[in-house]
Each structure stands twice: as C-alpha cells, then as structure tokens.
Amino acid sequence: MSIRRRSLVLAAAAASFIATLAPAQEVASRLVVSGLSRPVYATHAPGDESRLFVLEKQGRIRILNLDTETLNSDYFLDIDSLVTGGTSTSDERGLLGLAFHPDYQNNGYFYVCYTATAGSGDTYIRRYNRGADADHASTAGALTIMSYDQPYTNHNGGFIEFGPDGYLYIFSGDGGSGGDPGNRAQDITNQKLGKILRIDVDGGTPYAIPSDNPFVDSTGDDEIYSYGLRNPWRCAFDRETGDLWIADVGQNAREEVNFVRSDELSGANFGWKCREGQTTYSNSCGSNGPFFEPQVQYLHNSAGGYSITGGYPYRGCAMPELQGAYFYADYVLSNFWSAVPQKNGNLSVQSRNGDLRVSTSGVSVNQVSSFGEDARGEIYIVSQSGRIFKIVPADGSESCDPPPANDDCANAIAVSTGDTAFTTVEASDSSFGVPISCSTANGPSVYSDVWFTYEAPANGFVTIGTCGSAFDSRLTVYNQSCPNGASSVFACGDDECGDDSQLTTLALAGQTLVIRVGSVSEDDQGPGNLTIDFDPLDDPCPEDLNGDDTVDGADLGLLLSAWGTTQYDVDGNGDGISGSDLGIMLAAWG
Numbered sequence: 001m002s003i004r005r006r007s008l009v010l011a012a013a014a015a016s017f018i019a020t021l022a023p024a025q026e027v028a029s030r031l032v033v034s035g036l037s038r039p040v041y042a043t044h045a046p047g048d049e050s051r052l053f054v055l056e057k058q059g060r061i062r063i064l065n066l067d068t069e070t071l072n073s074d075y076f077l078d079i080d081s082l083v084t085g086g087t088s089t090s091d092e093r094g095l096l097g098l099a100f101h102p103d104y105q106n107n108g109y110f111y112v113c114y115t116a117t118a119g120s121g122d123t124y125i126r127r128y129n130r131g132a133d134a135d136h137a138s139t140a141g142a143l144t145i146m147s148y149d150q151p152y153t154n155h156n157g158g159f160i161e162f163g164p165d166g167y168l169y170i171f172s173g174d175g176g177s178g179g180d181p182g183n184r185a186q187d188i189t190n191q192k193l194g195k196i197l198r199i200d201v202d203g204g205t206p207y208a209i210p211s212d213n214p215f216v217d218s219t220g221d222d223e224i225y226s227y228g229l230r231n232p233w234r235c236a237f238d239r240e241t242g243d244l245w246i247a248d249v250g251q252n253a254r255e256e257v258n259f260v261r262s263d264e265l266s267g268a269n270f271g272w273k274c275r276e277g278q279t280t281y282s283n284s285c286g287s288n289g290p291f292f293e294p295q296v297q298y299l300h301n302s303a304g305g306y307s308i309t310g311g312y313p314y315r316g317c318a319m320p321e322l323q324g325a326y327f328y329a330d331y332v333l334s335n336f337w338s339a340v341p342q343k344n345g346n347l348s349v350q351s352r353n354g355d356l357r358v359s360t361s362g363v364s365v366n367q368v369s370s371f372g373e374d375a376r377g378e379i380y381i382v383s384q385s386g387r388i389f390k391i392v393p394a395d396g397s398e399s400c401d402p403p404p405a406n407d408d409c410a411n412a413i414a415v416s417t418g419d420t421a422f423t424t425v426e427a428s429d430s431s432f433g434v435p436i437s438c439s440t441a442n443g444p445s446v447y448s449d450v451w452f453t454y455e456a457p458a459n460g461f462v463t464i465g466t467c468g469s470a471f472d473s474r475l476t477v478y479n480q481s482c483p484n485g486a487s488s489v490f491a492c493g494d495d496e497c498g499d500d501s502q503l504t505t506l507a508l509a510g511q512t513l514v515i516r517v518g519s520v521s522e523d524d525q526g527p528g529n530l531t532i533d534f535d536p537l538d539d540p541c542p543e544d545l546n547g548d549d550t551v552d553g554a555d556l557g558l559l560l561s562a563w564g565t566t567q568y569d570v571d572g573n574g575d576g577i578s579g580s581d582l583g584i585m586l587a588a589w590g
Contacts, residue, residue: 025321026394029356029365029381032069036062036386038089041159041234042372045100045110047425047525048134049375054388057094059083059114063135064388066374077112077128077137084117085153089367089384093121096158101201102166103523104130110137111145111168111201113158121150125160125170127201145206146199146223148192152176155231155249163198164242164262167210170197171246173231179251179282180273185228186287188220194272196232196265198225214267228270228291234310234370238324239377239526240468245326247310248294251276255308256294257328257339259347268292295347296339298330305330311371315470315527316378317400317421319393327352327379327391329368336368356381356391365389375425377527409482412451412514420530424448424471424519432483434476434492434516446474448525449518456507460536464515465502470526471519477505478514479583506542506570506584542570543588551588559585 041055042064052064054071059080063072085093097113104110108130116124125145131138145168150156155173163169174185174194185194199207209222216222231249238245242262248270249255254277258270270292274285277297298304311327325338326347336352357365365381372380372388381389392398400421413420427448434443448471456462466473477491493503507513517528543551545558545568562568564576570584571577 025319027319027322027352027355027391028394028396029359029389030392030398031359031361031363032380032388032390033064033071034387035071036388038086038094038369038384039382039386039388040094040096040369040384041098042370042380042382042388043098043100044373044375045104046102047105047375049425051134052372052374052380052388053098054372054382055095055098057086057091057096057384059086059095061095061098061112061137072135074136076135077139079112079114079139082116082118082124083114084121085115092154092156096156097160099160099162099168102162106523109201111160113160113170115150115156115158116147119147119149121153123148123150123156123158123172125168127206143206145201146170146192146197148172150175150193151182157229157232159232159235161235161237163237163244165210166200166202167198168201168207169225169237170199171195171229171232171235172197174229174272180230183273183286185230185272186269186274186285188215188224188227190221192221192223194227194229195224196226196229197223199223212266226265226268226270228268228272228274228287230272230276232310233308236310236312236326236373238313239315239373239470240324240529243313245310245313246270247308247328248272249307250297250300251281253277253300254279254297255300255305255330257296257308257310257326257347258292258294259326259339259341260292264292270294295345296349302333303335304333305335306332309368309370312373312379314377314379314391315373316376317527318378318398319391320419320421327371329356329371329381331368334364334366334368336365355394356389359389360392360396363387376423409451409514409516412453412482415452415454415515415530415532417457417532417534420452420532421527422450422517422530423527424450424517424525425527427518427525430516430518434474434489434518444474444520445522446476446516446518447520447522449516450528452515452517452530454513454515454532456509456511456513457534458509458536459541460507460534461504462507462513463502463504463531463533463535464513465531466517466528467502467531469517469528471524471528472521473528474518474520475503476516476518477503478516479511479587481512481514483514483516506537506581508584508588511587541588542568543585545570551585551590556585 038057040057061077085091093115095114099111101109115121124147127143154176157171157173159171174180236245244260246258256277313326314322336356339347339349367384369384370382379391475493478488491505545555
C-alpha cells in the first residue's frame with residue numbers, strides 16, 4: 001500500500017519516465033568560478049544577495065562573491081581538524097551540511113553537519129557564530145547540538161535546513177554498508193539513522209522537541225519527524241510553498257525523487273529498506289507500510305545513472321517560465337533533469353542534458369555533488385571537480401529587474417495584467433498602517449512595503465494577489481495617485497490566500513489603482529509575486545443602477561437601500577455593498 005500513489009509508473013527503460021512537455025524556456029550552464037577543493041554544497045545567508053557560502057568537504061567554508069564572481073582568499077570557517085573523511089572524491093564523509101538561522105542577520109548563528117574525528121566518523125551538528133565581520137566566523141563558543149553514531153563510513157546524509165516553521169530539519173542516511181543490515185531506517189526507537197529529525201534550536205539548550213512531532217508521547221524517538229530513507233543526498237524546501245523535495249540514493253537498481261506537500265511530511269515512511277524506489281526491496285523489513293511513494297524513479301543504466309543528486313525548485317526572476325521547476329542530476333553519469341508538479345499530483349520530467357552538460361564556455365559539468373540557491377532564487381550547480389556553475393537563460397540574458405524595494409509612492413512601479421516579480425528585502429516601512437476593515441482608521445502596521453500602480457483598461461473587476469510570496473503579506477489598494485495616510489484606502493486584504501493576500505475590486509476605465517504590498521510581521525522579508533487579473537464588465541457603467549445614463553442621487557438611493565447585500569454589480573469584491581462601492585459610485589458621479 002502506498003501513500004498518495006501516483007499514476008506515473010515507469011517502464012523498464014529509464015528513458016520512459018521522461019514526459020513530453022510543451023516547449024519550455026531554454027537554459028544553459030555558465031561557469032562561475034573554479035579552484036575549489038571538493039565542494040559539496042552551496043547556500044546563502046538570509047537576506048544576503050551578494051554572497052554564496054560554499055562547503056569544501058575537507059572541513060572548510062568559503063565565500064563566493066556574487067557581484068565579482070570571485071572567491072575570498074581566506075575561509076569563512078575552517079574546522080578541518082574536527083572533520084574526518086573528505087580528503088578524496090570517493091569518501092562520503094566530511095563537512096556535509098550548512099544551515100543559517102532564520103534570524104542570522106541579528107543573532108549570527110549558523111549550523112554545520114559533519115562526520116567527526118571524534119567517535120571514528122560519528123555525525124555532529126554544531127552551532128557557530130558570525131565573527132567580527134560578515135566574511136569570517138568565530139569558533140569561540142561553538143555549541144554541539146547533537147551527535148549520533150555512524151556504524152559505517154557511507155550513507156551519512158548530512159543535509160540540514162530550517163523549514164518554513166522555523167525548526168531545524170536534519171536528514172540522516174541509514175548508517176551505511178549495503179541493504180541496511182541493521183534495519184535502521186525503519187527502526188523508530190533509539191535510532192536516528194535513515195530519518196528526518198526535527199528540533200527546536202531556540203526553545204532549549206542545546207534544543208527542544210516541537211510538541212507536534214509525531215512520536216512525542218508515543219513509541220518512537222521524539223526527534224523523528226519522518227523515516228525510511230536510505231541516503232537523502234540533497235533536499236530542498238520550496239521557499240514559496242513550503243513543500244519538500246527529497247532525492248534519495250538507491251541501492252542496486254533505482255534512484256528516486258520524493259515531492260512532499262507540507263501537510264504530508266509528519267510521520268511519513270519513505271519505505272527503505274522495504275522498498276527501493278517504487279519496487280519491493282525486502283520482505284523482512286519489519287513494516288507493511290503505508291509507504292510514501294516516490295513520484296519519479298530512474299533505473300541504474302546509461303539512460304538513468306547510479307547516484308542521484310537533488311537540487312531546488314526554481315524561484316528566481318531571470319527565467320520566469322521555469323517557476324517551480326525542480327532541477328536534479330546524476331552524479332556518476334552527469335545526466336540532468338527538471339521536474340514540474342502537475343495538478344494531478346504527478347511530476348512532468350524533462351531531460352536537460354543538452355542544456356546543462358557542457359557550459360557556455362565549453363567546460364564539462366560533471367561530478368555534480370550538489371546544487372545551490374542564492375537569496376534571489378537563482379540556482380547553481382556544484383561540481384566536486386572544484387567548479388561552480390550557474391543555470392542561466394540560453395540567450396545569455398541573465399539580468400532581471402524586479403521592482404525595487406521602496407516605500408516611496410511617488411516612484412511606484414507601473415505594472416500591467418499578469419505576474420510581476422519583486423522583493424521586499426531591505427524595503428523600508430511606511431508611517432501608516434492598513435485598516436483591514438477598510439475604514440478610515442489607521443489599522444495594523446505594514447512592514448517592508450513596496451508600491452505599484454495599475455491602470456484599468458476598461459470598466460471591470462481587478463483581482464490582485466500575492467499568493468506564493470515568501471512572506472505573510474498585507475495588501476492594500478488606494479484610489480488616488482498617492483495615499484494620504486489610511487484615508488484613501490478602498491480595498492484591502494490580509495492573509496486571505498493561504499499565507500498571502502488576494503482581493504477583488506471594481507475599477508473604472510482609465511482609473512489608476514495604487515497598490516501597496518507589505519508584510520504582516522517585522523523583519524519578514526523576501527521575494528514576492530504580484531498577480532493582476534482583469535475581468536471586463538459587459539455593463540459599461542455598473543454604477544448607473546436605474547439605467548438612466550447618469551450616475552446621480554437616484555442611484556445613490558438605490559445603493560443605500562441595498563447596503564450590505566450583493567444586489568448590484570457595483571459590489572466589486574463580493575462582500576456586500578459597502579464603503580468601497582460607495583467610493584466607486586462617487587468617482588463616477590455625473
């Protein structure tokens with residue numbers, strides 16, 4: 001039995017899983033930098049758009065300056081003396097994971113995962129601090145968060161990341177050898193191997209257990225959030241949706257991709273060693289499921305590969321057609337793919353070999369040990385040969401200019417129907433709030449706000465949303481060129497589309513709407529997406545309620561008599577005729 005079983009079933013040949021897609025944006029790989037020593041991961045610090053932090057497996061972290069595309073000459077952190085393994089490309093041990101605290105800009109905390117000289121290769125999770133400047137860390141006051149035994153040298157996992165809930169997630173392999181001889185991945189008692197662990201590093205020292213972890217107050221280790229993994233080699237939380245991607249390395253026959261919705265992760269059993277990919281591996285694994293079924297597998301052959309490397313869903317702005325497309329690769333054969341979630345739950349998979357195997361400068365892209373994501377959502381390829389590549393548009397036009405973060409309405413960005421990418425990183429705060437009831441009172445504060453203008457092409461309904469933005473948004477529309485405090489608000493929304501806002505309002509032909517997007521919480525910043533849909537009205541003047549071709553007192557009387565109802569089309573947002581609709585009528589007066 002499987003959880004959320006997919007209809008995507010593969011034939012014997014690995015090539016059969018490649019779905020036929022509509023023409024997609026063409027991409028390429030561009031060499032960014034070389035000269036690294038066995039890099040195995042790259043990531044960014046929250047809010048830092050100018051740097052990428054690169055892990056060298058031996059035990060060092062280097063900084064790649066994205067503005068100059070050069071490596072700093074010295075190390076951000078050097079813990080080579082604490083790390084075992086990592087001195088060859090074939091050794092699976094070393095410095096394997098890095099995660100910055102969500103509040104890193106203020107507290108300076110970051111966390112690393114490595115196999116240690118202590119305990120002959122046991123896994124350690126340790127917290128370090130930013131040093132006197134942003135380019136150097138301090139080893140003083142380092143705190144060991146967790147350690148656990150590694151019975152063999154392989155299958156260490158090692159990916160760590162803070163989830164959308166602010167908790168630290170630790171992805172561990174099954175402990176090594178072959179076929180999980182200790183059945184560790186299915187053992188949920190006194191066993192941290194083959195698991196996803198979830199801990200609260202802010203709630204205690206060295207950590208606390210989140211109360212909603214699935215095995216709290218029941219059989220099973222409290223830290224365990226999910227289990228049944230063999231060797232998760234690179235995972236990713238989607239920065240917009242919170243969904244999780246897991247690439248799990250197979251045994252002798254299959255590699256797999258698990259796409260996990262945010263509400264499916266708690267307590268999930270990914271099946272190893274009962275199952276390898278979508279097929280039974282062992283009937284003596286101690287469990288009958290249910291198992292979470294991987295949506296994609298590829299076979300061990302020349303069309304597939306032999307060791308999967310997971311990547312990221314694309315959330316940058318240089319390639320808008322690729323929004324949400326997940327990139328991954330095979331380490332051994334340098335095969336590349338992208339996968340796009342479909343409404344039916346399947347993944348549409350496309351080969352990217354022709355796009356990414358050879359860089360624009362002719363350098364082969366091989367030994368893909370990881371992918372990386374910068375603060376803007378652009379994706380990089382990490383090669384253990386010592387190089388970092390970037391996935392870019394095939395036409396070379398990498399630049400993207402989302403509307404700047406600003407709180408100056410006079411310089412608001414003019415937008416049209418469709419999607420507009422933007423960022424609130426480093427945006428200032430305006431001096432007035434948003435009355436969620438759309439009254440004239442100054443309501444809740446809005447932080448890190450940005451401004452846009454939209455001109456209605458005709459009479460009709462304008463639907464404005466920020467669904468998918470990486471922050472909890474507060475959305476407001478004003479009916480004059482620039483607002484005067486809260487008094488000119490005529491439409492507003494707060495957390496009405498999942499974690500984001502969406503509203504619909506009626507606009508007249510040629511009317512300019514001033515749109516303000518900000519965050520609900522202070523210091524909650526990130527990339528966003530403004531979506532505007534326009535639905536023209538058949539009635540050219542819905543404010544003319546009595547049909548005499550003039551908007552006057554007679555129409556006002558009808559409007560007031562229908563107050564709070566949805567009797568007339570002038571009720572643009574469907575919440576009952578209210579002050580916002582009265583404003584529209586007065587704007588059309590005469």
